[in-house]
Amino acid sequence: MKIAIIDYDSGNIQSVLFALERLGFTGTVTNDWSKIKSADKVLFPGVGEAGSAMKKLKEKGLDVLIPTLKQPVLGICLGMQLLCKSTQEGNTEGLGIFNANAIRFSNAVKVPQMGWNTIYDLNSPLFANIKENEYMYLVHSFYVPKCEESIATTNYETEYSSALQKNNFYGVQFHPEKSGKFGAQILSNFLAL
Secondary structure, three states: OOEEEEOOOOOOHHHHHHHHHHOOOOEEEEOOHHHHHHOOEEEEEEOOOHHHHHHHHHHOOHHHHHHHOOOOEEEEEHHHHHOEEEEOHHHEEOOOOEEEEEEEOOOOOOOOEEEEEEEEOOOOHHHOOOOOOEEEEEEEOEEEEOOOOEEEEEEEOEEEEEEEEEOOEEEEOOOHHHOHHHHHHHHHHHHHO
């Protein structure tokens, strides 16, 4: 299986590669259009600030490529938020795949939300063999409110989308590559789609 990991200098790519290796797969870190288009699965990890990440996507033309992909695509953390219409972080326009906007947690809670939290209302083959209220690892200051594309929910200050799906595009707010055996199960489920 060919697995492309989109390289735009904003991903937590090493831990994603290790997570794939633990599952017996090899990922190719690339920004080459033909390698991404010909991959069976595409991972779109993201760590850092949305505005600079989007700028890097545009520099490589990846903002044009990503919305045209037909195979399963998984956005992770910032990657999921960049698949939305916009994020309040740097007032950044996203790729517009998910019909949602990422907004900042209020100052009433500790920001970023950092650590383990539960996911529930699981509604996708992405969560095969995952029980309701399993713990996943999160680090984020912005969140996507619940919407029609939500396939999992987490509660921190308010209920929000911890995963989204539209057609062949999936997004998870948590880091499956850092979420132990259940995170590994979600990555395995994605690779089996």
